[in-house]
Amino acid sequence: MADEDALDGEMRRLHGLGPTNPPPLDQDTVERMLAGTVDPADAPPGYAGVVRVLAAAAAEPTAAELAGEAEAVVAFRAARRPLDPSRRKPVFGKLAGVKALVAVAAGVVTVGTAAAAATGSLPSPAQQVAHRLVAAVPAPAESVHPASSRPSSAATAGAVGLCRAWAAGQGGEHGKKLDATAFDRLATAAGGAAKVSAYCATLTGATARSQAAHPNAARPSHQPANAALVGLCRGWLAADEHGQTERLGKAVRDRLSTAAGGADKVTAYCGALVAASAANTHTTTKPAAEPTPSAPVPTGSAAHRPTAPPMPPTHS
């Protein structure tokens, strides 16, 4: 383009035109240039370079632009877990952590909802939705610790979270009693309302032991788990189920390998970390950049936005 533009500039100087005054275009030409149907050779005088720039801007996708597919699909899967979509408005803090948040959404939304639902702290429609989710909380650690001394197969991360919430309500420290539905679920798992206390003591004790037995994974329960890592771990476990961990992206795999102490330890590490975080969520104070435990509730998401969040339009 340099030659043509240089020639063009030369012509203009000869004609006494400044290079800062490109000729106006007719609307049809503008449209064709925007649509990319003008060949640089046929461009209006002074516009060959513009046509090239527009062509470069609209060139075929690069590999880098398509590299995030696996992560996008993981986020898609996480966003479409069995919840009412209208309750799943993510709340974002600072943008710096957004990429991690996409992965975290899988983890924190689930975990946070379990704790919030257990304490009855969600608005009632969300509460109902959340109970469905609590019922659906998987037991990611089961396969990691097949020999652990869990009281029963109901010893899931969700049950641990319910136990913690129940214990907190018992003490009255958080001012939130476990609501009837959550308690019923706990009572069912324990084999009776009277056995909840013993069940929970056993369950949380077993969880603590299994964490302690896992040197890399075990974060003491008083330390907030790194929520970003938990989110990455959720993504890893989801991908691992399908044997697709290699599609997660090198940065994610490297980070998890480092955290786990080796690539071969990632699955075990993640299983334990996710289980531990489910147990910890109730008492964990999350950094400002991450979704609050009640993230699925669309409060606050519009607070910092000048316009309403875009709703998918229905186009005729």
Place this chain on the structure above:
Amino acid sequence: MIGPAFDSVLAAARGGDEAAFAVLWRDVNPAVLRYLRVVAPNWAEDVASEVWLEVSVGLGRFAGPESGFRAWVFTVARQRAVDAARYAARRPAQPVPVELLADRAGPDDPAAAAVEASSTRAALALVAELPPDQAEVVALRVIAGLDVARVAEIVGKRPGTVRVLAHRGLQRLAQRLAHRSQRAEV
């Protein structure tokens, strides 16, 4: 653009089909990233991730043709870019690497493929140097491939205004390129 298959791809994605979602993502994400490189260059990739999460969440409620889908995705992208700009205290000036444009090889040059990515980036940086309203309209028309009506809807301006902004944007680009080539001569 996906074309005639769009309706079935959308229906599958709305039903949770991950492969169908991936088709939508592959079709639109490059343009989303490029649009964001123009309007929010420091945050493009983070914002793009956020956009797709929001699209994933809202997909079940979307109904419409392909152009409507693209318009929706770019509406989300624009709003998240606005948020990004709010978080960034003040966007530092982006130096435009016009030298990359000057060195751009012709289509017959064997090195063309190698420089393709960087020339696209340079082109986006050049568009980003336009006044913001012109830059955005040019990006939405050229990169997102949206028509005047859709762009007008997204940016909240009248179609006539969108046409004028695009025209001025092209003139301004020509001006900058001419200025640069003149400097190169001297």
